[in-house]
Amino acid sequence: MSLPASVGRASARPSSARRTPNKWWALGVLALTQLVVVLDSTIVNIALPQAQQELDLTDGQRQWVVTAYALAFGALLLLGGRIADYWGRKRTFLVGMVGFGIASAVGGLAQNGIELIVARGFQGLFAAMLAPAALALLTVTFTAGRERATAFAVFGTIAGAGAAVGLVLGGVLTEFADWRWCLLVNIVFVIVGFVGGILLVTESKADGDNRYDLWGAVTVTLGLGSLVYGFSLAEHGWGQLDTLGFLALGVGLLVAFVLIERRVAQPLLPLRVVLHRVRGGAFLIQALVGSVMIGVTLYLTFHLQIVLGMAPLESGLASLPLTIAIMGVAPVATRFLPVVGPRALLIAGPLIVAVGLLYLSFITAGGDYFAQVLPGLVIMGSGMALVFVPLQNLALTGVAPHDAGAASATANSAMQIGGSIGLSVFTALYAGVVGGAAVSDGVSQLAAFTSGYSAIFLAAAGAMVGASAIAVFVIRGRKEELLPEPGAPAVVHA
Numbered sequence: 001m002s003l004p005a006s007v008g009r010a011s012a013r014p015s016s017a018r019r020t021p022n023k024w025w026a027l028g029v030l031a032l033t034q035l036v037v038v039l040d041s042t043i044v045n046i047a048l049p050q051a052q053q054e055l056d057l058t059d060g061q062r063q064w065v066v067t068a069y070a071l072a073f074g075a076l077l078l079l080g081g082r083i084a085d086y087w088g089r090k091r092t093f094l095v096g097m098v099g100f101g102i103a104s105a106v107g108g109l110a111q112n113g114i115e116l117i118v119a120r121g122f123q124g125l126f127a128a129m130l131a132p133a134a135l136a137l138l139t140v141t142f143t144a145g146r147e148r149a150t151a152f153a154v155f156g157t158i159a160g161a162g163a164a165v166g167l168v169l170g171g172v173l174t175e176f177a178d179w180r181w182c183l184l185v186n187i188v189f190v191i192v193g194f195v196g197g198i199l200l201v202t203e204s205k206a207d208g209d210n211r212y213d214l215w216g217a218v219t220v221t222l223g224l225g226s227l228v229y230g231f232s233l234a235e236h237g238w239g240q241l242d243t244l245g246f247l248a249l250g251v252g253l254l255v256a257f258v259l260i261e262r263r264v265a266q267p268l269l270p271l272r273v274v275l276h277r278v279r280g281g282a283f284l285i286q287a288l289v290g291s292v293m294i295g296v297t298l299y300l301t302f303h304l305q306i307v308l309g310m311a312p313l314e315s316g317l318a319s320l321p322l323t324i325a326i327m328g329v330a331p332v333a334t335r336f337l338p339v340v341g342p343r344a345l346l347i348a349g350p351l352i353v354a355v356g357l358l359y360l361s362f363i364t365a366g367g368d369y370f371a372q373v374l375p376g377l378v379i380m381g382s383g384m385a386l387v388f389v390p391l392q393n394l395a396l397t398g399v400a401p402h403d404a405g406a407a408s409a410t411a412n413s414a415m416q417i418g419g420s421i422g423l424s425v426f427t428a429l430y431a432g433v434v435g436g437a438a439v440s441d442g443v444s445q446l447a448a449f450t451s452g453y454s455a456i457f458l459a460a461a462g463a464m465v466g467a468s469a470i471a472v473f474v475i476r477g478r479k480e481e482l483l484p485e486p487g488a489p490a491v492v493h494a
Helices: 012-018 023-039 048-055 059-087 089-108 113-141 145-176 186-200 214-236 241-263 271-275 277-307 312-340 342-360 374-395 401-435 442-473
Strands: none
Touching: 023 089, 023 113, 023 145, 023 186, 048 059, 048 113, 059 089, 059 113, 059 214, 059 401, 089 113, 089 186, 113 145, 113 401, 145 312, 145 374, 214 241, 214 401, 241 271, 271 277, 271 401, 277 312, 277 342, 277 374, 277 401, 277 442, 312 342, 312 374, 342 374, 342 442, 374 401, 374 442, 401 442
């Protein structure tokens, strides 16, 4: 299999990665890595009440247990992607795996809130090395055709299901072991991933005189961090000085980042990666999907436990139909992908998700799970499968091996930053709805909570309609261009 014409100048290293006889086993290792990174965004959600009680966390500290991971992960992904490109993708993958395991162990043994929050931040830091390295290795291992479509379908499906898997696994561990095992369980995954990475993954990296774009790294990291932190403060009011200040600082730093990237010889994020029309559209869709998956699964957990009174394990199992629907529909979507092309799936999938979310928005405080929640989860999961199957592949279409790490980091960052911002916006919306309701007893309080959850599901449905619109107007091109066959060049339209 020859390199696409557009990337003929790439080194032999990526070619050797493609010829590895163990590439399907390597796919299993890389997919496991993505599962760990994604499920850690949600696995602690169910355990937070126990952790708060044992460590005497304030409500603010409880929120930062979730935010610290997302903030470090999203803000450092681009730098992690370039480290993977320049230092070596396999080497970065292995270091990220070990660091993630150590941070998980420290968090699982934390004796106070500060230790737990710091450990979660370091988890995010090493995940920012691990995730783009894994996706870049997948990109240079499976380069075109049906094999690439299958590999990315598996990878994307696992990534999409990771948030829901985290809720189920978190419920099992919290119910039968201890909240600490929601972090300590990562050590098992790390051992498997590290050994598999050594044995099955082939090293690759970008050729040439590679220099790190330090000013770009500083501005994009601080810019994304300020933006996410500013949105997290919006719960206390959009007009507050600190909220507006951090949002303005984040926007200003990101503008400075773009100006820097236009001028440096070896940018942290080559603008050609994001200005490509199809990839840019895919990144926007990923941001909206991330906001829905992270935000909806968190508030669904609150509804199941607080309003419906489910135990941690019961609420985790109640979330399982979302994962089952994703895993069940994904193989069907994979078979149809070469027939209808990615664009059709990305138009229909978000609309189906929106229907499921609209159904969930009609929940009531005294409602039944099987009547009001279960059908919505099945519909939502079916639509998400249609989105996840083509999305990762499309986000990296036409990317030269030299830019694989940066493009992979952008794809992950779009999902994570979108999830962080979406969660903050949903939280602000929830606070406004609940705060505006007059609550005087337990029943009316549950009704107010349910009104807040309903508003979030309705807003998420609107976000998915927006994702479908992006696919209609931005994801353009023939099926053959969006999904190259073996040996065909990956077409890149600016």
